[in-house]
Amino acid sequence: MKTDIEIAKSIKLKPVEDLLKIDPNLLEKYGPYKAKVDYENIKSNNPGKLILVTAVSPTPAGEGKTTTNIGLSMAINRLGHSSISVLREPSLGPVFGMKGGATGGGFAQVLPMEDINFHFTGDFHAITSANNLLAAMIDNHIYHGNDLKIDPNQILFKRVMDMNDRALRNIELGEYTTGFDITVASEIMAILCLSEDLHDLKTRLGEILVAYDFSGNEIYAKDLNAVGAMTLLLKDAIKPNLVQTTENTPAIIHGGPFANIAHGANSIIATKTAMRLCDYTITEAGFGSDLGAEKFMNIKARESGLTPNLIVLVVTMQSLEYHSGYDNLIQHIDHLKQYNIPVLVVLNQFPTDDKNLIIQLKEFVESHGVAFSISDIYNQGSKGGLEFAKQAVELANHDLNEIRYIYETEDSLETKINKVVKCVYGGTGVVFSDMAWDKLQNFEREYGHFNVCMAKTQYSFTDNPKLLGAPSNFKIHINDLKLARGAGFVIALSGKILTMPGLPKKPAAENIDYLEDGTIVGLS
Numbered sequence: 001m002k003t004d005i006e007i008a009k010s011i012k013l014k015p016v017e018d019l020l021k022i023d024p025n026l027l028e029k030y031g032p033y034k035a036k037v038d039y040e041n042i043k044s045n046n047p048g049k050l051i052l053v054t055a056v057s058p059t060p061a062g063e064g065k066t067t068t069n070i071g072l073s074m075a076i077n078r079l080g081h082s083s084i085s086v087l088r089e090p091s092l093g094p095v096f097g098m099k100g101g102a103t104g105g106g107f108a109q110v111l112p113m114e115d116i117n118f119h120f121t122g123d124f125h126a127i128t129s130a131n132n133l134l135a136a137m138i139d140n141h142i143y144h145g146n147d148l149k150i151d152p153n154q155i156l157f158k159r160v161m162d163m164n165d166r167a168l169r170n171i172e173l174g175e176y177t178t179g180f181d182i183t184v185a186s187e188i189m190a191i192l193c194l195s196e197d198l199h200d201l202k203t204r205l206g207e208i209l210v211a212y213d214f215s216g217n218e219i220y221a222k223d224l225n226a227v228g229a230m231t232l233l234l235k236d237a238i239k240p241n242l243v244q245t246t247e248n249t250p251a252i253i254h255g256g257p258f259a260n261i262a263h264g265a266n267s268i269i270a271t272k273t274a275m276r277l278c279d280y281t282i283t284e285a286g287f288g289s290d291l292g293a294e295k296f297m298n299i300k301a302r303e304s305g306l307t308p309n310l311i312v313l314v315v316t317m318q319s320l321e322y323h324s325g326y327d328n329l330i331q332h333i334d335h336l337k338q339y340n341i342p343v344l345v346v347l348n349q350f351p352t353d354d355k356n357l358i359i360q361l362k363e364f365v366e367s368h369g370v371a372f373s374i375s376d377i378y379n380q381g382s383k384g385g386l387e388f389a390k391q392a393v394e395l396a397n398h399d400l401n402e403i404r405y406i407y408e409t410e411d412s413l414e415t416k417i418n419k420v421v422k423c424v425y426g427g428t429g430v431v432f433s434d435m436a437w438d439k440l441q442n443f444e445r446e447y448g449h450f451n452v453c454m455a456k457t458q459y460s461f462t463d464n465p466k467l468l469g470a471p472s473n474f475k476i477h478i479n480d481l482k483l484a485r486g487a488g489f490v491i492a493l494s495g496k497i498l499t500m501p502g503l504p505k506k507p508a509a510e511n512i513d514y515l516e517d518g519t520i521v522g523l524s
Helices: 004-010 065-078 092-096 113-117 123-143 187-194 198-206 227-234 268-277 289-304 317-322 327-337 355-367 377-396 413-425 434-447
Strands: 027-029 035-037 049-055 083-087 108-111 150-155 159-161 171-173 176-178 180-182 209-213 218-220 241-245 250-253 280-284 310-315 343-348 371-375 429-432 451-455 475-484 489-494
Touching (some): 004 108, 004 113, 049 268, 065 108, 065 310, 065 377, 108 113, 123 150, 123 159, 123 227, 187 227, 187 289, 198 227, 250 268, 268 280, 268 289, 280 377, 289 327, 310 327, 310 377, 317 327, 317 355, 343 377, 355 371, 371 377, 413 429, 413 451
Parallel strands (some): 310 343, 343 371, 451 489
Antiparallel strands (some): 027 035, 035 241, 209 218, 241 250, 475 489
16 A cells, blocks of 8 residues: 555645635635635534544554544545544644654545645744743843842743754753743643634733742733734734645644643634534544543533534554453543543454454444444545444434533532543542642632643553553542643643653654655655
């Protein structure tokens, strides 16, 4: 079979203005195949359905969640309905690190994949620049007299870059120690993805807590008069990006917070824009359901008022083997059932999968009261997902149930964290470090109504990536808490989770090349 990049290059792309039935003047083109969408001027009362794609706990190779998202959208279009795939933008960190690309695979990709994986329309660069402008203005304010009396030892705001670079995790900068996070962990990334429009974005930027003064008072971005310039840097980045799939169906890609260290979902603007333009919007949430789907439901859905009509849970035979049986799958199913939304388990099929084991898996899933389907989208494109798409459409057209959240807004922060650990991960409770406990008490007084964003390894329900399957009788260790005041949530950091990843021993960058004849190799 051809490589992903070879398949991508074999596809004849449509001009971007031919992808949607909207006024071409609502598109700001970045060449012939990419465009920004003027979301504010799309007038539609279309009551589109929303389908959320998530997965079991991933193997190191991933379970094909993005491929399934894209393929489901293509298959629904092939059935005669209209559908748009809505995804996050890839980060250069994993593109050059473990993944080598994040635009689907096989015959279910978003194109032009090389542009989407590298730079795209510059959104991540804009977010990086806005973040680092604010960091520079904090230091500059101190240098020129420090009228706000900022305590250099209480500066909370870090610089970011869109690359895995462990050497920048901790740096000495003048009077204080700081460091870099990866761009997808920036609060500005979260703010962009949770904002309803430019006005909301600007307001949230002003609320970023950057430091404390010598008396312990909070200092915000708006106190540094940084918000106007930051907004200007983000005025185009807030607009969602339109591209297409390998079958020339529309795809909207916007925002890219990781799910293990951030909230893991594409922008509210992108999702709502797609829902106004099609019958079925297919969105996704990063990593397993314990991370991405939990945050989609308890943060993004709650903030935006969105309620998925269906949740698709992707599984592979490889993941079942990796996690030594069905226990991991069942934990994810039990978690998703709590939202009172239909769940469809789909097997992302490989040619080597044992047919008898597939039959056993189907019987097992259905015995737990959940629908089951099979997808061969990677190898066949939409043809390999027609039965899957028919089931998804049928389930998504059931009467919408009232969504149930894992925790309530009025719960304390401690209660919210404990409920996620117990109801989602299957743990018995939480152990807070002394520092985390002190911060929890301080945050509770003013920010107890905030959502919680759990920063945790993606490979396990626990905070230990080596404990696979569905462990029991464990506690999650919270080492630190961070207040994302503009985004509206408190981040709870567990285990050894890092907000600046490092490259693996053999990074994907070693295999990527651009040849003199313009051929790209090693990108998948």
